[in-house]
Amino acid sequence: MNVLEIKNVCKKYSNNSKKVNTTALKNINLTLRNNEFIGIMGTSGSGKTTLLNVASGIDSCDEGEINILDNNISEMDRNELSLFRRSNIGMVFQDFNLLNSLSVKENIMVPLLLDKKYELLEEGIVNKLANMMDISGILDRYPYEISGGQQQRAAICRAIINNPKIIFADEPTGNLDSRSSKKVLSYFELLHNEYNANILMVTHDPFSASYCDKVVFLQDGSIINEIRKQGDKVKFLNSILEIVQDFDTVRIKEDIDD
Numbered sequence: 001m002n003v004l005e006i007k008n009v010c011k012k013y014s015n016n017s018k019k020v021n022t023t024a025l026k027n028i029n030l031t032l033r034n035n036e037f038i039g040i041m042g043t044s045g046s047g048k049t050t051l052l053n054v055a056s057g058i059d060s061c062d063e064g065e066i067n068i069l070d071n072n073i074s075e076m077d078r079n080e081l082s083l084f085r086r087s088n089i090g091m092v093f094q095d096f097n098l099l100n101s102l103s104v105k106e107n108i109m110v111p112l113l114l115d116k117k118y119e120l121l122e123e124g125i126v127n128k129l130a131n132m133m134d135i136s137g138i139l140d141r142y143p144y145e146i147s148g149g150q151q152q153r154a155a156i157c158r159a160i161i162n163n164p165k166i167i168f169a170d171e172p173t174g175n176l177d178s179r180s181s182k183k184v185l186s187y188f189e190l191l192h193n194e195y196n197a198n199i200l201m202v203t204h205d206p207f208s209a210s211y212c213d214k215v216v217f218l219q220d221g222s223i224i225n226e227i228r229k230q231g232d233k234v235k236f237l238n239s240i241l242e243i244v245q246d247f248d249t250v251r252i253k254e255d256i257d258d
């Protein structure tokens with residue numbers, strides 16, 4: 001079964017004060033199959049975050065539909081969607097989105113408390129995840145007392161504590177140095193390879209994208225290319241870099257022509 005189907009999706013933003021419409025997504029079709037890790041790349045403003053927000057139900061689309069495990073989330077009302085998202089979707093953001101007034105442990109527990117899944121807390125799920133993500137020594141600290149990499153690993157624990165069917169990640173390494181990025185990416189890889197996690201990740205970074213099975217490239221709201229991993233990560237990284245360089249060359253030529 002496909003985990004996520006994005007079908008003919010279009011999205012416009014209207015800016016009422018200037019009476020300008022921005023077409024952010026143009027007829028997007030994309031499928032995330034079971035046990036797939038897909039990356040979304042593209043230049044700034046190409047529509048990456050909009051696509052992730054629409055696919056995860058944070059935002060609505062104007063045309064088309066989004067199916068998650070055969071449920072059309074575009075047709076759900078607010079309450080249905082909110083419940084559906086809580087039990088099926090895990091989100092990871094560039095700026096971590098941890099609550100500073102809660103300890104790391106409490107932050108990770110939030111989704112279970114919202115869903116009253118106290119039995120999982122008693123089974124020690126927080127400690128298990130913290131061990132897996134190598135943050136068990138900092139559970140009693142507050143987000144402002146730990147590094148960005150540790151905050152992101154705590155945010156991943158929070159995203160997966162409900163055992164979601166899909167993890168959506170928007171530039172999860174965007175605020176991290178290269179060492180912390182590698183560690184965070186290695187945990188995504190672990191979740192994907194060992195726990196069959198399905199992941200859709202936005203990134204502008206070819207190195208991060210090389211952890212995916214497949215990368216799609218957006219430009220001006222359309223998918224203009226896609227590439228599937230064949231061989232190892234280094235080979236995949238080189239293929240991604242070639243495509244990114246081609247885009248850059250075309251863009252520079254267009255800028256010169258303008």
Ligand SMILES: Nc1ncnc2c1ncn2[C@@H]1O[C@H](COP(=O)(O)OP(=O)(O)OP(=O)(O)O)[C@@H](O)[C@H]1O
Nearest residue numbers: 013014022024042043044045046047048049050051
């Ligand atoms: N809330 C909004 N209102 C109006 N226009 C928006 C809004 N959000 C995004 N846009 C526009 O939609 C287009 C796509 O934006 P989006 O944020 O999805 O791009 P992106 O590829 O994620 O960019 P970046 O890499 O810079 O984060 C851009 O032209 C952007 O200016």
